[in-house]
Amino acid sequence: MxxxxxxxxxxxxxxxxxxxxxxxxxxxxxxxxxxxxxxxxGQEAIPVGACRMLRPQDALYSTxxxxxxxxxxxxxxxGIMAELLYRRTGVNGGRGGSAHFSAPEYGFYGENSIVGAGxxxxxxxxxxxxxxxxxRVAVTVFGDGAMNQGGVTEAMNMAAAMDLPVVFICENNKYxxxxxxxxxxxxxxxxxxxxxxxxxxxxxxxxxxxxxxTAVGLAVTTAEHGRGPTFIEATTRRxxxxxxxxxxxxxxxxxxxxxxxxxPIVRLKKQLTLQGVTAETLDGVEQRARTEIAAxxxxxxxxxxxxxxxxxxxxxx
Amino acid sequence: xxxxxxxxxxGAINAALARCLEQMPETLLFGEDVALPGGVFGVTRxxxxxxxxxxxxxxxxxxxxxxxxxxxxxTGRRPIVxxxxxxxxxxxxxxxxxxxxxxxxxxxxxxxxxxxxxTQQGNAPGACAQHSQNLEALLLHVPGIRVAMPVDAQxxxxxxxxxxxxxxxxxxxxxxxxxxxAKSEVRIGGPVEPIGGHRLRRAGDDVTIVTWGAITGSxxxxxxxxxxxxxxxxxxxxxxxxxxxxxxxxxxVRRTGRLLVVHEANxxxxxxxxxxxxxCESGVPLSAPPRRVGALDTRIPAAVQLxxxxxxxxxxxxxxxRAVTGK
Numbered sequence: 001m002x003x004x005x006x007x008x009x010x011x012x013x014x015x016x017x018x019x020x021x022x023x024x025x026x027x028x029x030x031x032x033x034x035x036x037x038x039x040x041x042g043q044e045a046i047p048v049g050a051c052r053m054l055r056p057q058d059a060l061y062s063t064x065x066x067x068x069x070x071x072x073x074x075x076x077x078x079g080i081m082a083e084l085l086y087r088r089t090g091v092n093g094g095r096g097g098s099a100h101f102s103a104p105e106y107g108f109y110g111e112n113s114i115v116g117a118g119x120x121x122x123x124x125x126x127x128x129x130x131x132x133x134x135x136r137v138a139v140t141v142f143g144d145g146a147m148n149q150g151g152v153t154e155a156m157n158m159a160a161a162m163d164l165p166v167v168f169i170c171e172n173n174k175y176x177x178x179x180x181x182x183x184x185x186x187x188x189x190x191x192x193x194x195x196x197x198x199x200x201x202x203x204x205x206x207x208x209x210x211x212x213x214t215a216v217g218l219a220v221t222t223a224e225h226g227r228g229p230t231f232i233e234a235t236t237r238r239x240x241x242x243x244x245x246x247x248x249x250x251x252x253x254x255x256x257x258x259x260x261x262x263x264p265i266v267r268l269k270k271q272l273t274l275q276g277v278t279a280e281t282l283d284g285v286e287q288r289a290r291t292e293i294a295a296x297x298x299x300x301x302x303x304x305x306x307x308x309x310x311x312x313x314x315x316x317x
Numbered sequence: 318x319x320x321x322x323x324x325x326x327x328g329a330i331n332a333a334l335a336r337c338l339e340q341m342p343e344t345l346l347f348g349e350d351v352a353l354p355g356g357v358f359g360v361t362r363x364x365x366x367x368x369x370x371x372x373x374x375x376x377x378x379x380x381x382x383x384x385x386x387x388x389x390x391x392t393g394r395r396p397i398v399x400x401x402x403x404x405x406x407x408x409x410x411x412x413x414x415x416x417x418x419x420x421x422x423x424x425x426x427x428x429x430x431x432x433x434x435x436t437q438q439g440n441a442p443g444a445c446a447q448h449s450q451n452l453e454a455l456l457l458h459v460p461g462i463r464v465a466m467p468v469d470a471q472x473x474x475x476x477x478x479x480x481x482x483x484x485x486x487x488x489x490x491x492x493x494x495x496x497x498x499a500k501s502e503v504r505i506g507g508p509v510e511p512i513g514g515h516r517l518r519r520a521g522d523d524v525t526i527v528t529w530g531a532i533t534g535s536x537x538x539x540x541x542x543x544x545x546x547x548x549x550x551x552x553x554x555x556x557x558x559x560x561x562x563x564x565x566x567x568x569x570v571r572r573t574g575r576l577l578v579v580h581e582a583n584x585x586x587x588x589x590x591x592x593x594x595x596x597c598e599s600g601v602p603l604s605a606p607p608r609r610v611g612a613l614d615t616r617i618p619a620a621v622q623l624x625x626x627x628x629x630x631x632x633x634x635x636x637x638x639r640a641v642t643g644k
Contacts, residue, residue: 059392093425102424109391110424114415120384121416127385128392131345131371136392151411154381161376314426315461317484 003275007268008285010052010209014044014265015289017068020077021240023297024067024084024098028244032301033084037098038065042207042239045264046141046171047072049212053220054139059109059125061118061140063171064099066111069141075103077296087303094306116142116149119168123155126164126223137223139167139216145176147190153197156229160199165223167216168194168231171206173238178250194231206234207264239263319507327360327496329470329503330435333477334361334397336505338368341395344481346372348382348399348435357401358437358496379409383434387416390432390486397481403438403452403490410455417486418461431484435477437491439531439581440628442621449617449624451530451582456488457558457591463487463512464558468495468533470503472556475510482509492531515562521549523642524575527566527592529555532581532629539634548644550577558588566592567599574604577641579634583612610637 021041027033040047043065051072054060062069070080075091083090083101090096091103102110109125112118122140129136146152147170159166170190174181182188194201200222204211212234219230237259241248248256260266269282324332337344346364348356352374355362365372375382379400386396400406406413413434420430440449456464463485467473473491480487518533519526519540528536533554540550551569555561570576576596578589589609596607613627 059388061388092423092427095423095425100419100423102428104391104424104428109388109428112416114411117384117411117416120381120412121388121391123381124385124388124390124394124396125392126388127345128389128394131343132393134392138388151380151384151409154376154378155384158376158378158381158385162373314424315422316463317421317429 003272003277006210007272010048011265011268011272011282012285012289013048013072014209014268015286016077016293017044017047017071018265019289019293020067020071020080023081023293025244027085033098035097037084037244038242039240039244040065040068040238042259042263043171043173043236044068045209046169046206046212046234046236049209050139050169050216052209052213053217054107056107057134057136058107058220059122059136059138060107061109061122061138062111063118063142064111064113067098070101070103070108073108074106075108077293078299079103081297081300082303085300086306087300088306089300089303090306093310116146116152118142119146119152119155122166123159123164126159126166127162129165135224137165137167137220139169141169141171143176144170144172144174144181144190147193148176148184153193156194156197156199156231159229160197163226163228166229167219167223168229169216170231170233172233172235175238175242175250177242178246191231191233199229199231201231201233203233203235206236207262207267209264209268237263319504321502321504323500324470324474324503325496325500326470326473326498327358328500329474330360330477330491331362331364332503332505333474334364335367336478337397337481338364338371341481343393343395344371344397345389345394346397347375349375349377349401351399356399358493360496361399379405380412383409383412384416386432386434387412387420387430390430391420391428395431395481397433397435400434400436402448403436404447404450406434406436406452413462413486414459418459421485422461429484430486432486433480434486434488435491436488437493439492439494440617440624441494443619445619446616451580451612453490453558454582454586454588457588461486462559464490465512465556466490466529466558467556468492468531468554470501472516474503474505476556478509479512483512487512490530494531513557513560513562515565516554516556517551518554519550519552521551522573523548523550523644524577524638525551525553525566525569525573526577526579527553527555528579529558530581532579535629535631536579536634538631539638542631542635543638546644548638548642550638563595566596567601570596570601570603574602575641576603576607577610577637578607579610579629581612581628583614584609585614587611605641605643608637608641610634
């Protein structure tokens, strides 16, 4: 079986996110990072598959579980790590922190700490595209829980009514924070809501970067040709807590172990092995990610903390 | 070139919006019923016809509307959104407080949200409790949001222009009782003024009155009434509440030694309390305790006679003026 360059690139991109998140976890546990941190271990295939299909002019809006989305979008790991460590060299000098940073120079218009709030904002970036000739497509990512926020439905309807170039990506990891999404809806088919609003919707395996990429690629093409929004439900599993410190007592026994068997890195490695890729090559990919993130972390830790005398700057123009 | 036109308050806002749409191609104007219908108060009449699809109607979805304004502003547009009644802003407060207000600060200035929210507030005869509130204090508590409240047609024109030109989020709070009032000469086409400043509506020596919004008319009436008793007042109308012209107030109080703040909003947590606090903290000597006049701390009833019992009337302002001056 032929191994595509994309598969190895996806593996590397997923490892970069996984190692970034693991490093953040250890820095959080030893107290060098403080506060609330949300990791996306297990969900890496979605940002990797999606960002592979985005162009420089596209605007991405993620959730607070967004370190990996930023990294996949091209934001340097050093800038992300420095942001979480509140360094001057952080992408926002530490003002955004783990849950609310942005790096528009990379097309990453930011995380959002309010569930679902990025969706209406993405509609605005798409609205701007209608007038500015940029060809921009706006991509907004949110979890299954955000489907129960009114603003998400408002945003989907407005994008549909105005044929705006928006891609709505719902990362359905089964849990809306600590509560099973299926307990919070009557119809577990979340994409049905998009259908009801007249938005083409597709449900893909969110643990397969190739499936995500295909869906996002089609959605971007649809949007850029003036045919309006698309909704993509990407099913996945988070193999860590909602936040660092989440005891996850809400998970049934054995669920986590099962999810770990199907997480996207394990799965792609298995697939590549079947296709004849050697363990040495696969380890080399992992090692490359580890080396890069370690160096980025070292640079971030060496940078000076943000200067308290700047705390009042940038409130107004 | 500056010229003048005879315009109502609403007409002046329309003229300012037309100028913004004409001179700033990055502006967009949208909201509920603003395009084809021209707005429920007729303020945006004719703009769709003149400027095409940059002026458009939205669903009744304040969150989508304001979120879209934030996103469009982040990506280079200059949106002007109408929130039909200030009360409806509460439906979408997240997009103002958590989103728009944070854009510049949290991104360390890498992003900006140059958007203008036009809304109108306050009581008018028969309005229900959900269409009567004066909510400026909620906005003034939020760093990152500029707030303007024009009362006359000239300010309606000038402040709208300044708000749209400003590179930060601005809420312009209008008042529907003023839209269709008498026409007055309005200078149009002049230079755009920077945000900030106040208007001195009356000059006097006995007391400094700080006020804003449509109740400024009642304040002027009250001052004219007590003039017969030999009381004279500086009336400072705070057309901009953020930035608020604290220095102008202090300079006046330094001279008069007395302070009265009048607003239509209810007293507790109102911006009047902030004005009194700033004056007291400044150490300017006062010859009488400062006073506030505002609505009672209750809900606003629809019945006209009940609403009058809740909202500050000219007589209440007269009484407060007599009390604070001891005359």
